[in-house]
């Protein structure tokens with residue numbers, strides 16, 4: 095057993111494709127669902143693949159392209175197989191209809207994706223009546239199962255999933271009363287605000303939140319209020335909105351119970367592993383990619399990152415990855431919330447850093463500096479927190495620190 | 502005067518668009534793409550849509566579908582109503598035409614995922 099990839103979403107499939115393309119014989123993808131493709135199966139809208147396939151595909155079409163390629167290349171799959179344990183020597187244990195299986199691969203890629211933050215995690219008080227769903231669950235119920243949810247819908251959170259679901263519910267004939275966003279700006283792409291809200295006359299209320307819900311058996315409505323600059327509800331602005339459905343689009347959390355089991359060093363900001371430019375975690379031979387590493391805006395970036403992780407995993411297995419004796423720290427400077435990777439091992443012709451901004455900057459400049467000396471600057475018309483940036487640069491001389499900042 | 506968000510790129514300029522006779526002028530756009538987009542939005546706005554319909558005899562019960570090319574924005578709700586009346590039958594391949602000429606737009610509705618006929622699940626090595 096050579097390479098074991100945990101998760102059969104776009105990250106896992108892309109990693110498997112790259113490992114086989116690089117000539118690795120034995121590549122296994124372990125997926126707990128009965129089918130491959132991960133979350134993309136339920137993302138039936140357009141907007142995937144513009145970078146990787148140079149055409150605009152829907153989610154299922156994007157994942158099918160990866161599945162077809164992986165099958166053609168002879169990637170092995172275990173489906174309905176959930177990895178329940180991993181040890182520091184990389185022994186991976188999974189349960190499947192065949193029972194319990196343990197194997198010890200030469201390297202592991204963690205590609206478990208992420209899950210949605212739930213109602214409990216943000217603590218909205220009120221009755222536990224039916225009609226409250228996370229936006230992703232609602233997406234699956236409507237698109238994959240054909241369920242009809244409610245007729246009067248309120249959405250909390252203006253991230254892209256919330257916006258996409260606002261349009262989806264409108265197309266299903268529901269009355270979408272509004273999208274409420276606690277921040278003073280939307281967490282989603284302007285494109286999605288235009289095409290998912292404005293097209294359907296759905297209002298967006300910024301600096302607003304849902305304070306409580308009403309309804310013991312079924313949802314009868316929600317209370318909403320304006321918030322101050324500290325995101326605290328302003329009491330006399332609270333009012334009641336009758337509705338039968340509340341969708342929560344309040345963030346994604348990388349799914350990393352397995353990583354923490356073997357004490358992989360984790361980033362409190364991304365919720366994913368701390369990795370170097372090889373996308374290798376603090377445990378040698380354990381790599382991470384996709385939403386399990388950090389939440390991505392575009393699946394195209396997931397594919398590119400996973401290619402890199404797999405290429406390095408293959409080198410590791412072949413003993414072509416010299417152990418890192420020292421490394422350059424990457425620090426997020428002004429305007430940068432986090433970077434991936436967080437460290438660079440010297441000797442690569444080119445480095446790629448992904449990052450997200452902490453605010454809206456327009457127009458602006460991305461500056462990369464090594465020990466205080468500028469090595470690359472890129473002019474941008476706009477950088478917004480909901481879009482991930484990827485920069486590439488050459489590091490000619492050894493450095494202690496590389497800093498990424500937005501000026 | 503109409504306000505339009507340009508969706509040509511992620512900057513998303515908020516543009517003020519005015520129309521006098523056939524003359525369309527735009528302010529607030531940072532590049533020429535804004536004018537082109539505004540012209541299209543004012544004269545003939547189009548959109549892609551995607552939804553799911555029932556499918557019988559397959560390994561799944563719902564089939565995702567899309568417009569093969571964009572349709573006029575004004576036809577969206579009528580098109581969705583027409584699409585939702587259809588039930589497909591497995592097997593279905595990606596790209597199969599599910600409905601021709603939706604609401605007279607000349608645009609076909611095509612499948613965006615594969616649905617195998619039942620029985621497949623027991624013979625295919627992946628399932």
Ligand SMILES: Cc1cc2nc3c(=O)[nH]c(=O)nc-3n(C[C@H](O)[C@H](O)[C@H](O)COP(=O)(O)OP(=O)(O)OC[C@H]3O[C@@H](n4cnc5c(N)ncnc54)[C@H](O)[C@@H]3O)c2cc1C
Nearest residue numbers: 101103104105126132133176177206207230384385392393
């Ligand atoms: C609800 C939702 C909607 C989204 N909508 C969009 C969109 O519209 N456009 C866009 O570009 N991006 C969207 N995204 C982002 C999209 O998820 C990512 O671009 C991409 O799907 C991430 O791929 P991944 O493989 O990392 O994760 P996933 O697609 O989540 O795949 C992870 C896979 O790992 C499996 N897994 C997890 N743990 C285990 C385990 N222990 N054992 C075995 N298998 C395991 C899961 O079952 C899953 O199949 C959305 C994300 C979510 C959550």
